[in-house]
Amino acid sequence: MPLPSLSVVIPAFNEEDNIEATLTNVFAQIDEIAEIVVVNNDSTDNTEAIVQGIQAREPKLRLVNEARAGVTFARNAGLNAATSEIVARLDADTLAQPGWARAIREYFATAPDSVGAATGPLLPFDSPFRKTFAKSNERLIARTRAASTDGLGVVGLAMAPGGNMAIRRSAWASVRAAISDRTDIHDDLDLSLCVRKCDYSIAFILGMQAETSARRFRTNPVAYWRYTNLLTRTYRAHEMAHEARATRIEVWNNRVVHLVTWLPTRAYNPESQRFSLGRMLSPEQDRITGRAYASSVN
Structure with a gap:
């Protein structure tokens, strides 16, 4: 065939x-x-x-x-x-x-x-x-x-x-x-x-x-919080109220996971496979280049 x-x-x-x-x-x-x-x-x-x-x-x-x-x-x-x-x-x-x-x-x-x-x-x-x-x-x-x-x-x-x-x-x-x-x-x-x-x-x-890339998980919690709102908003845009309500657990689970893993992910250098304070504090770690990220959404 x-x-x-x-x-x-x-x-x-x-x-x-x-x-x-x-x-x-x-x-x-x-x-x-x-x-x-x-x-x-x-x-x-x-x-x-x-x-x-x-x-x-x-x-x-x-x-x-x-x-x-x-x-x-x-x-x-x-x-x-x-x-x-x-x-x-x-x-x-x-x-x-x-x-x-x-x-x-x-x-x-x-x-x-x-x-x-x-x-x-x-x-x-x-x-x-x-x-x-x-x-x-x-x-x-x-x-x-x-x-x-x-x-x-x-x-x-x-x-x-x-x-x-x-x-x-x-x-x-x-x-x-x-x-x-x-x-x-x-x-x-x-x-x-x-x-x-x-x-x-x-x-x-x-x-x-x-x-x-895990770059989205390197962004700060406030930005990630805004990003997770898009899930519920998408179901509402499709007039799927039940599904929108059901996503609340998933949204909060994602936020908790991000909060726990955020600092280690920021500090990690995949090339050397080591952690560093300098990398964690770098403003580049907040940069999301993809248009999928809507920083203005709240």
């Missing part, structure tokens, strides 16, 4: 420190990928120049510019520009692991048309708690494998996190008119809810593994 074609979309705002590593990991799987679309979301650093330099030697790389600020606009521009049957999205600080692209193509080659989107395992690569996350991830994969009927994944997830997700182009065509352009809600949850409302299901693909 022929495998469906795959496009990869990477929204990027001021990602000069991350974009080359992200692209390098994707290029390692380029034989499985029809095109890579980087969406420059009005960056003010060297993101655009870096991508243009790489584009000169990689014909499958395309650069799209989106001036409207916000990850939703950047993501939409990328999904609209993509031409493949399946369109995957990676955050600009996320590293696709070996076999990632192949796993997506193999899963959708046999999945029913009712499966509209998918996600996969996602681990932080620069967290001092990486081993703890890895053990939890191993248990999740083991449970998924045991529940899988085809050995590739399972269907029935509530959402597909935007940092590592894929969607059928046909499903995107069905839901894009319903997508919100609000910047004070979670864009990935909004998309997932729209997918489900159009009677598509969301799958978890075992081989769709990626690693991402």
Whole structure:
């Protein structure tokens, strides 16, 4: 059975420190990928120049510019520009692991048309708690494998996190008119809810593994508190009052976990695998470059 074609979309705002590593990991799987679309979301650093330099030697790389600020606009521009049957999205600080692209193509080659989107395992690569996350991830994969009927994944997830997700182009065509352009809600949850409302299901693909930065957990508690409000607000935007109320426990659990792990995460240097006071106090640790973070939300 022929495998469906795959496009990869990477929204990027001021990602000069991350974009080359992200692209390098994707290029390692380029034989499985029809095109890579980087969406420059009005960056003010060297993101655009870096991508243009790489584009000169990689014909499958395309650069799209989106001036409207916000990850939703950047993501939409990328999904609209993509031409493949399946369109995957990676955050600009996320590293696709070996076999990632192949796993997506193999899963959708046999999945029913009712499966509209998918996600996969996602681990932080620069967290001092990486081993703890890895053990939890191993248990999740083991449970998924045991529940899988085809050995590739399972269907029935509530959402597909935007940092590592894929969607059928046909499903995107069905839901894009319903997508919100609000910047004070979670864009990935909004998309997932729209997918489900159009009677598509969301799958978890075992081989769709990626690693991402823990930089959000380095931001101060006040900023993170504001960020967690987006979860409840997204359900309210969809007039899902019961679900919005039910998220309160999850929101407070996330806040407590962040508060406990915040200082160690700030102080940790993943390169040396050591902790330092200087790194903990660095204002750079508060910098979130991705447009997914809305610092003005309260």
